[in-house]
Amino acid sequence: MKILVCIKQVPQKDAPLKLNEAGTWIREDVPYEVNEPDAYALEEALQQKEKHGGEVVVITVGPPRSQQVLREALAKGADRAIHLADDSFVTLDAVSTARAIAVAIEGQSFDMIFTGLQSDDYGFAQTGVLLAELLGWPHATIIIGIEKTESGLRLKRELEAGQYQWMDMPLPCVLTIQSGINKLRYATLMGIKQARNKPLQQLTRTHLEGKLGTNLQTIERLYVPTKQKTTEMLQGSPTEIAKKLVDILRNELRVI
Amino acid sequence: MPETILVLAEQQQSKLNRVSLETVAAAQAIAKETGWQVEIAVLGHDIAAIEEELAAKKAAKVYAIESPQLAAYTSDAYVHVLKEFLAGRQPKLVLMPHTYQVRDFAPRLALALGKTVIPDAVGYKYENGKLLFTRQMFQGKFAADVSFSDAGPLWMATFQNAAFRGDAAEVGTAPVETLQVTVPDGVIRVQPHEIFREARQAVDLSQSEAIVAVGRGIKEQKNLAMAEELAKLLGGDIAASRPICDAGWLPLDRQVGSSGQTIAPKLYIALGISGAIQHIVGMKGSRTIIAINKDAEAPIFEIADIGVVANLFDIVPPLMEEMKKVKAGAY
Ligand SMILES: Cc1cc2nc3c(=O)[nH]c(=O)nc-3n(C[C@H](O)[C@H](O)[C@H](O)COP(=O)(O)OP(=O)(O)OC[C@H]3O[C@@H](n4cnc5c(N)ncnc54)[C@H](O)[C@@H]3O)c2cc1C
Numbered sequence: 001m002k003i004l005v006c007i008k009q010v011p012q013k014d015a016p017l018k019l020n021e022a023g024t025w026i027r028e029d030v031p032y033e034v035n036e037p038d039a040y041a042l043e044e045a046l047q048q049k050e051k052h053g054g055e056v057v058v059i060t061v062g063p064p065r066s067q068q069v070l071r072e073a074l075a076k077g078a079d080r081a082i083h084l085a086d087d088s089f090v091t092l093d094a095v096s097t098a099r100a101i102a103v104a105i106e107g108q109s110f111d112m113i114f115t116g117l118q119s120d121d122y123g124f125a126q127t128g129v130l131l132a133e134l135l136g137w138p139h140a141t142i143i144i145g146i147e148k149t150e151s152g153l154r155l156k157r158e159l160e161a162g163q164y165q166w167m168d169m170p171l172p173c174v175l176t177i178q179s180g181i182n183k184l185r186y187a188t189l190m191g192i193k194q195a196r197n198k199p200l201q202q203l204t205r206t207h208l209e210g211k212l213g214t215n216l217q218t219i220e221r222l223y224v225p226t227k228q229k230t231t232e233m234l235q236g237s238p239t240e241i242a243k244k245l246v247d248i249l250r251n252e253l254r255v256i
Numbered sequence: 257m258p259e260t261i262l263v264l265a266e267q268q269q270s271k272l273n274r275v276s277l278e279t280v281a282a283a284q285a286i287a288k289e290t291g292w293q294v295e296i297a298v299l300g301h302d303i304a305a306i307e308e309e310l311a312a313k314k315a316a317k318v319y320a321i322e323s324p325q326l327a328a329y330t331s332d333a334y335v336h337v338l339k340e341f342l343a344g345r346q347p348k349l350v351l352m353p354h355t356y357q358v359r360d361f362a363p364r365l366a367l368a369l370g371k372t373v374i375p376d377a378v379g380y381k382y383e384n385g386k387l388l389f390t391r392q393m394f395q396g397k398f399a400a401d402v403s404f405s406d407a408g409p410l411w412m413a414t415f416q417n418a419a420f421r422g423d424a425a426e427v428g429t430a431p432v433e434t435l436q437v438t439v440p441d442g443v444i445r446v447q448p449h450e451i452f453r454e455a456r457q458a459v460d461l462s463q464s465e466a467i468v469a470v471g472r473g474i475k476e477q478k479n480l481a482m483a484e485e486l487a488k489l490l491g492g493d494i495a496a497s498r499p500i501c502d503a504g505w506l507p508l509d510r511q512v513g514s515s516g517q518t519i520a521p522k523l524y525i526a527l528g529i530s531g532a533i534q535h536i537v538g539m540k541g542s543r544t545i546i547a548i549n550k551d552a553e554a555p556i557f558e559i560a561d562i563g564v565v566a567n568l569f570d571i572v573p574p575l576m577e578e579m580k581k582v583k584a585g586a587y
Contacts, residue, residue, distance in 0.1 A: 130363050162508075166450075225555075229559055
């Protein structure tokens with residue numbers, strides 16, 4: 001099976017984020033990591049390859065710094081990587097991102113394309129689905145189980161509120177992967193060493209000339225959301241805070 | 257004719273998804289400000305009861321789009337049928353609830369029409385004749401006001417669960433137009449099977465009056481013991497955010513949120529939980545929410561009644577000490 005995994009670099013979960021002066025985006029001087037569901041998508045591809053053979057290719061559309069997530073994927077076992085690199089890609093909407101990926105993989109025949117189900121930054125939850133439409137392939141979203149069958153795949157979809165559904169899907173197809181589908185591996189020292197010799201193809205904006213179109217939606221402003229409730233913030237030393245909490249639990253809430 | 261806002265109501269197994277009524281309420285609110293009219297469409301097979309329920313809302317029309325091939329949801333059939341329907345009607349704006357089903361077909365439908373979906377909006381603004389949708393970014397740390405780059409028609413947006421109140425949807429009597437459609441052979445490429453639940457849940461968190469919920473801030477599995485002790489002191493139960501269950505540290509039936517349980521205990525203590533929307537929808541009905549998080553900007557503080565910005569490992573041990581003293585009658 002030849003599998004493409006679309007991954008993205010996003011700010012680290014714990015990174016304190018600040019708005020830029022124009023109030024249109026965050027300040028970029030923060031630590032980054034791979035988007036969590038994308039890590040599960042990569043792991044799933046690696047496991048499928050281990051079971052059925054084939055090739056795992058990773059791709060990212062992002063600024064030069066995002067090469068790091070490709071390096072990590074190669075160290076974990078991906079065979080090769082494609083980087084569509086340009087600073088301006090930070091502001092691509094989901095349609096443009098999907099178009100960029102479609103152009104980059106033209107002529108390569110994949111059996112499956114995996115993406116994370118959404119990214120922590122924009123949270124569009126669209127890139128994989130849009131890619132399927134551009135390629136004319138079937139797709140399924142929020143997948144938490146994949147088994148190969150005679151005719152294609154048997155998928156387990158997560159639905160809302162603890163419900164699930166099995167579904168049969170032909171190949172080729174695009175799947176968006178939910179966190180928790182598998183157990184993530186760590187890169188080994190050996191893997192990190194081997195990654196240095198694996199192919200990492202660099203493509204620039206010029207490869208996409210005339211094929212991206214313009215963004216169909218515009219972020220007019222970004223801001224800190226307004227609070228829905230008034231929160232009583234407790235201050236003091238840990239012991240003082242503990243005493244205040246106990247007072248609230250006992251005298252206001254009467255739970256102890 | 258005024259412009260039209262078309263609401264796509266959702267049904268599964270011939271039951272209306274209640275969140276559709278929130279979208280109807282959102283559409284009615286936008287219509288009031290813009291002077292546009294609201295129409296509602298629902299797809300399926302054997303959906304007379306749903307049509308009736310929707311027809312009792314204030315709307316210019318309800319479209320019932322019926323076909324045996326729409327009995328079970330597939331993105332293939334939905335995209336096929338809705339593309340034709342929307343291309344023919346050209347509503348200015350299409351509104352949908354941000355459900356798993358909508359996430360599955362809406363982006364594809366929009367692209368097939370050369371359009372885009374603004375997903376997961378929590379509200380809208382109508383400023384000087386310009387319609388903006390407010391949505392969360394960076395897992396709720398920021399909000400963005402987003403506009404469509406073109407002039408329409410066929411703008412599309414989805415609203416997050418509970419962004420509007422479904423019971424606020426105005427009532428009325430809308431005429432129903434039934435459209436029988438067929439989906440040509442070969443369009444549906446996937447075969448969906450029955451919807452099911454995993455084996456019965458061992459714990460029912462909804463019965464608990466006090467919940468101590470842990471998130472990734474708990475750091476290691478062995479630290480769960482501390483949270484369990486706190487829960488015990490409160491006579492309550494331990495619960496968790498998704499990453500804790502994904503890691504296998506707690507079973508899935510302890511997960512709170514959109515893909516786990518929805519609960520509303522008297523007391524909800526969130527330890528090291530950031531407050532992503534998928535978690536919040538499962539617990540925001542709690543009477544009192546206490547959040548302990550080391551990041552003052554964590555979105556959980558937007559809904560907390562009582563907040564502590566601190567390392568949870570500094571706070572929880574003395575808190576339990578004090579609780580034990582109180583319980584022992586030391587005060
Ligand atoms: C379709 C879908 C369905 C989902 N369903 C669910 C669901 O049902 N339930 C759910 O919970 N999530 C769900 N999620 C995931 C959700 O989006 C978040 O990723 C998740 O809730 C984050 O969990 P968290 O808050 O524990 O982790 P994080 O977001 O990583 O937050 C950890 C927090 O801990 C704080 N922290 C770290 N160390 C300490 C310390 N020592 N002391 C105090 N604070 C500390 C940090 O400041 C941070 O705020 C779903 C996502 C999707 C896309």
